[in-house]
Amino acid sequence: MSVVASLVAGVAFGLALAAPPGPMNAVIAEESVLRGWTAGFRAGLGAATADGIFLVLSLVGVVGFLNDAPLVKGLMVGVGGVLMLYYAYGAAREVRGSFLAVDADLIDEESAGFRKALVLALTNPYQVLFWLTVGVGLLEPGEIDVFDAADVTELAGTLVVETGSPALVIGFFAGIGLWITGFPGALIAAKRRVEALAPVVAALSALLLGGFGVAFLFDAARTLGPLV
Numbered sequence: 001m002s003v004v005a006s007l008v009a010g011v012a013f014g015l016a017l018a019a020p021p022g023p024m025n026a027v028i029a030e031e032s033v034l035r036g037w038t039a040g041f042r043a044g045l046g047a048a049t050a051d052g053i054f055l056v057l058s059l060v061g062v063v064g065f066l067n068d069a070p071l072v073k074g075l076m077v078g079v080g081g082v083l084m085l086y087y088a089y090g091a092a093r094e095v096r097g098s099f100l101a102v103d104a105d106l107i108d109e110e111s112a113g114f115r116k117a118l119v120l121a122l123t124n125p126y127q128v129l130f131w132l133t134v135g136v137g138l139l140e141p142g143e144i145d146v147f148d149a150a151d152v153t154e155l156a157g158t159l160v161v162e163t164g165s166p167a168l169v170i171g172f173f174a175g176i177g178l179w180i181t182g183f184p185g186a187l188i189a190a191k192r193r194v195e196a197l198a199p200v201v202a203a204l205s206a207l208l209l210g211g212f213g214v215a216f217l218f219d220a221a222r223t224l225g226p227l228v
Helices: 003-018 023-035 037-060 063-068 070-093 104-108 112-122 125-139 166-191 197-227
Strands: 142-145 160-163
Touching: 003 160, 003 166, 023 037, 023 112, 023 166, 037 112, 037 125, 037 166, 070 197, 160 166
Parallel strands: none
Antiparallel strands: 142 160
């Protein structure tokens, strides 16, 4: 496979992984509609930074430690669940927020989106699991079904690429970069037309983060239960 083909495949992989609804996109959406494109992009950059950290840890073999440390993994999942519930509470408080009337305090706090998304991503068991399995596979010579790995089963088998190529990894992060740039922009464009979207997005963010928080806590309880 050529370098260009690997780059294109990596971009498609990154977009397929970043685009589906989830806690990271809930944070990006909330930050974008309440604080503007820059805040939304920073939130996306926080999630992408976590992927970069996991990439480095995968390269040096540290991430694999979690496979043999269920106690550490369970505690990490539990912390992630609590954090998501906390951020869900914060999103719920902003249900009455407006696109056009953002107060000075919110503007001053726009950088918090980066930290929020980064911490959530670092404690997100699904993101860790991805790098323990598919992510590590990206770095080793072989083949990967891009859409099947990204859980887009309808397109499974349509894009099978060689792994172990630096171009594939670069393209993967380029795809994530396209999403965290374009997604906030799309929300801002919508905000100029639909003022009522701000409280709707905040409410959906609260529900989504809360749901993931509860799910993470149940996951942590199942993992830690046999150990205590």
